[in-house]
Amino acid sequence: MTETTLAAGPLTAPATGRAAGLTHRRMQWSVRRWPWDLRISAAVLVLIVGAALIAPFLVDDPDAMNVANRLRGIGTAGHILGTDALGRDMLARMVDGTRVTLIAGLLPVAIATVVGSGIGICAGLARGRTHSVIMRILDVFYAFPAVLLAIAIAAALGSGITNVIAALTVAFIPPIARVADTETLRLRHMDFVEAAEASGATRSTIVVRQVLPNVAPPLLVYCTALVGVSIVYAAGLSFLGLSVAPPSPEWGLMISDLRQFISSKPELALIPAVAILLVSVAFNVLGEGLRKLGRVTR
Amino acid sequence: MTALVVDDLRTEFGAVQAVRGVSFEVDARSTMTLLGESGSGKSVTVRSIMRLHSGSAHVSGTVTVAGTDVLSMTPKELSAFRGRRVALVPQDPTGALDPLRTVGAQLVEVIRWHGIESSRRAARARATDLLARVGIPDPARAVGSYPHELSGGMRQRVMIAIAVSCEPTVLLADEPTTALDVTVQAQILELFADLQREFHTALLLITHDVGVAAEMGGRLGVMYAGRLVESGPTATVLRDPTHPYTRGLLDCVPDPHVARGALRVIIGRPPLPGEKFDGCPFAPRCPHKTDECLAAEPPTAALPGDRAVACIKEPAWTR
Numbered sequence: 328m329t330e331t332t333l334a335a336g337p338l339t340a341p342a343t344g345r346a347a348g349l350t351h352r353r354m355q356w357s358v359r360r361w362p363w364d365l366r367i368s369a370a371v372l373v374l375i376v377g378a379a380l381i382a383p384f385l386v387d388d389p390d391a392m393n394v395a396n397r398l399r400g401i402g403t404a405g406h407i408l409g410t411d412a413l414g415r416d417m418l419a420r421m422v423d424g425t426r427v428t429l430i431a432g433l434l435p436v437a438i439a440t441v442v443g444s445g446i447g448i449c450a451g452l453a454r455g456r457t458h459s460v461i462m463r464i465l466d467v468f469y470a471f472p473a474v475l476l477a478i479a480i481a482a483a484l485g486s487g488i489t490n491v492i493a494a495l496t497v498a499f500i501p502p503i504a505r506v507a508d509t510e511t512l513r514l515r516h517m518d519f520v521e522a523a524e525a526s527g528a529t530r531s532t533i534v535v536r537q538v539l540p541n542v543a544p545p546l547l548v549y550c551t552a553l554v555g556v557s558i559v560y561a562a563g564l565s566f567l568g569l570s571v572a573p574p575s576p577e578w579g580l581m582i583s584d585l586r587q588f589i590s591s592k593p594e595l596a597l598i599p600a601v602a603i604l605l606v607s608v609a610f611n612v613l614g615e616g617l618r619k620l621g622r623v624t625r
Numbered sequence: 626m627t628a629l630v631v632d633d634l635r636t637e638f639g640a641v642q643a644v645r646g647v648s649f650e651v652d653a654r655s656t657m658t659l660l661g662e663s664g665s666g667k668s669v670t671v672r673s674i675m676r677l678h679s680g681s682a683h684v685s686g687t688v689t690v691a692g693t694d695v696l697s698m699t700p701k702e703l704s705a706f707r708g709r710r711v712a713l714v715p716q717d718p719t720g721a722l723d724p725l726r727t728v729g730a731q732l733v734e735v736i737r738w739h740g741i742e743s744s745r746r747a748a749r750a751r752a753t754d755l756l757a758r759v760g761i762p763d764p765a766r767a768v769g770s771y772p773h774e775l776s777g778g779m780r781q782r783v784m785i786a787i788a789v790s791c792e793p794t795v796l797l798a799d800e801p802t803t804a805l806d807v808t809v810q811a812q813i814l815e816l817f818a819d820l821q822r823e824f825h826t827a828l829l830l831i832t833h834d835v836g837v838a839a840e841m842g843g844r845l846g847v848m849y850a851g852r853l854v855e856s857g858p859t860a861t862v863l864r865d866p867t868h869p870y871t872r873g874l875l876d877c878v879p880d881p882h883v884a885r886g887a888l889r890v891i892i893g894r895p896p897l898p899g900e901k902f903d904g905c906p907f908a909p910r911c912p913h914k915t916d917e918c919l920a921a922e923p924p925t926a927a928l929p930g931d932r933a934v935a936c937i938k939e940p941a942w943t944r
Contacts, residue, residue, distance in 0.1 A: 454680070518720030525675055525715075526735045526787060527708030529700075536734065540725050 365616030368609035375606055379425040386419035389576045398592050409595055411585060417598060420576035424599070427488065427577045428606065431561030431570070432554045435495035440550050443500040447507025448538060451515065452530075462508065468501040477560055481569040491570045495557055506549050510542045517541075545618075552614030555607035562603050578603050628653045628827035629674070629711075629795045634686040636666075636673045641899040643669040645851040646686070649844075651795065651827040656817075656843030658830045658859060660874070662895055666851035667831045671797045674829075675707055691794045709739045712788035714798040718780035722772035728783050729768030732756070732790060739791045755786040758823075759816060778809035782816070789820050795827045796820075802837060814840050835878050839863055847871045850896050850906035853925070857932030867934045869911045905936070913938055 358366070378385065393414035401409050408417035450461040468476065480494035514520055520537050528536070562579030564570050571577045578599040585596035629651040636644040644666045651657040659667045673684045676695060688695040690710050698706060707713075715721040723731060732752035733745065742748040749768065756764035759782040772780055781801060788796055798817065802810040814837065821828055830841055838845055838859060845859040847870065855868040866872045873891040893910035896902055904919040905911070911918065915938070923937040 518715060518717055519723045521677060522713070522715055522721040522784075522787075523723075525677060525707055525713040527704050527706070527738050529704045532738070536726075537723060541723070 360620075362616065362619075364612050365620075368612035368616065371605060371609040372613065375425050375609075376429065378422050379429050382423050382426060386422045387416060389415060389419040389423040390574050391415060391419075398588060398595070400592060401594050401598075408598055409592070411581070411595065412588065417595065420581060421578070421598060421602060424576040424578045424581065427565075427571060427575070428558055428561070428603070431488065431491060431495070431565075432558035432606070432610070434492050435499055435561075436550050436554050436557050438492075438496045439499035439503050439553075440546065442496070443503030444507040444542065444546055446500065447504035447509075448511050448534070448542060450504070451508045451511025452534065452538070458508075462505075465501040465504055468498075473498045473502075473556075474560055474563065477564060478567065478569070481564050486569045486572070488571050491561055491564050494564070495560055498560070499553060499557065503546070503550065503553070506546055507542055510545055511538055514538055514541050548614050548618040550614075551617060552611050555610030555614075558607045558610070559603060562599075627651070628691060629829065630687070630689040631670070631674065632687045632689075634670065634673055634688060635684070636669050636678070637683045638681055643851055643898065644673060647846075647848070647851070647853050648686075649846055649853065649856060651829055651844075653794070653827050654821055654825050656821065656828045656830060656841050657846060658832060658838045658841050658843060659846050659848055660832060660835065660838045661848035662833060664895055664898065665848040667833075667848050668799055669851075670848075671713070671799050671829065671831055674795075674797060675711055675713060676703060677713075705739070708735055708788075708793070709791045710793055711795045711797060712791070712793040714781075714784050714788045714796065714801045716800040717804045718777065718784045719772070719804070721784055722780060724772055727769050727771055728756075728775070729753075732768075732783070732787055735787055736790050741791050751790070752786075755790055756783070759783070759786045759789075759820075760812070761786075778805055778813070781805060781809075781813055785813070785816060785820070789824055789826070792824045793826060795829060798828065798830045800831055800833065802832075802834075810837070811840070817841070835863070835874060847874070850902075852906070852935060853933075854907065854936070855932075855934045857928070857930065861930055861932065867928065867932070868907075868936050869913055869938075870907050873910075 361369070393410070395414065396406075396410055397412055397414040399406055399410045399414075401407070403409055406416050406418065408421060410416060411420065446461060446465075450458050453461070471479070477491075477494045477498040480497055481491055484490035484493060514537070520533060523533055523537055561570065562577075562582070565577045565579030566583045568580075568583070571580060573580065581599040582596055582603075585592070585599075589596050627650050631650070632648045634644055634647045635642065647666070647670055649657060659670065661667050669678075672678055673682075674688050674690075674695065676684070676698070678684065684696060686696070690706070693706075693710070695706070695711075722728070729749060729752050732755065733748040736742050736748040736751055737745070742751050753764045753768050756767050761767045761779060761782050767775070767779075767783075772783075775783065781804070785801075796817075801817075802813050805813060817828060817830070818841075820826065828841075828843075830837070832838055842859050844856065845862045846853045846856040847862070847868065848854070849870050855862060855866065855871050862871065863875065866875060870891070873889075876889040877891065879888055891910055896906050902909075904921055905914070905923050908914045908918040917937060923935045925933050925935045927933050
């Protein structure tokens, strides 16, 4: 691109018109340009999401008990990942558990993104007192560590996956709102927002056309990484018995059940633990990778 | 017809008076240049005309565009007015374009807001025409490019295309060539002159560059400490300045014919925003000041040749 600009001189547009501009964009986001860490994390996530979607067709009943065949190690015939304390197939439970894990990871962040960015953008656009009031209220939530806040809310609401999602949503709204607020404040002083105002844009047009699209990329990156955090928190709450009720397979709950056998069969408790780690790291790497890719486009 | 009338415009930010009673008129098709240093109130004047200040600013006086009073407009009227009757060409075209959307999308948007073209296709065709009109090569491709794919001069041409897209009565240009190369500067100034002829637009140009002011012709207003200290036809004001500040500004311009020698400077500094002064604000820096200058701020006096100056010594000091 630089070459064309130089060759054509300052008066000629660089050779990136409509067609060239599009290919240029497509190039930026094509998998070929992805660094290896982003590829691996994307592969892990595709695998997990795929498993969650077709879980019932993939494995046998995760709740089928066989006490005679309990606590088998990894590599047992018929049970590749072994069996738990009640002789249930670990692979089946792991695969089935991806659903709860993904829902508990994605849903709170998705809801909190909508609510939080709404609050943050409103605060960023409002001047003076309104801004202070909104942000100070959010600061109150900041006074508690997010896990503790989530545990407190989940404990107050009672156990169950819906309450866990609600608790995590509340815990994630303040940080998302703060990111949205900061980005909006930064944007409000950008020349192009004022230029739009000078061209006759109304307040609502500026929000929809200027603020939202420009706040979205950094927010998206932040929220992608937050999904990883959400998965860990959800597993934590479930470990504490605040999430799904026992027979349902859930990774955090599985760690909790298998930890009593940690001295005899340590690998069994490690399976869900490693899975949680892997998925949450994958989301973090994805967020970071998106940020880097996005920086090139700017 | 008079396109823009500014009468006794005053803009205050709390205790700071940024513009202190500025009056001028610009006719359709003609040019008025405001010349002055940073902080002299040029940009604040332009922003006051478009009412782009935040709530903390207090603007008084009258601003009339094509017979309509601007300062009494409701927010809704303002949105319909900005970009349609008065358009702004900003100083830095790079920051003034949304980095995430194509140049065409940003042009089409303004055209459709003001109902110049209602269909997307017609608006896009008009956008392409406008880009061609402001001298962008291969406009059909440029319509689909993102701002970062264009050079600085091209981006400024895009900003000008956006500004003239709705054929405004008045075009405001806030140092439109400051961010550009000298060679591109001349082309942009020429483009303004062409567009004025084509769209019958009045142009209010802001600059700190005496050369740019000389090039644009028309009328010239020299601003100092929020006031017009001298105004008149550009050619005569620059040939025969009557205010010591205008004289000083001209002396500061380097002369390429003089190989060496120190540049002359205006000693001292302009008053700080909000600084209180009795008498003429330029007096502390003026080589011709007397006690009389420090007593009261000089009123603006009309001079022959459609000129005006705010200096009690005028024109005796020059003789």
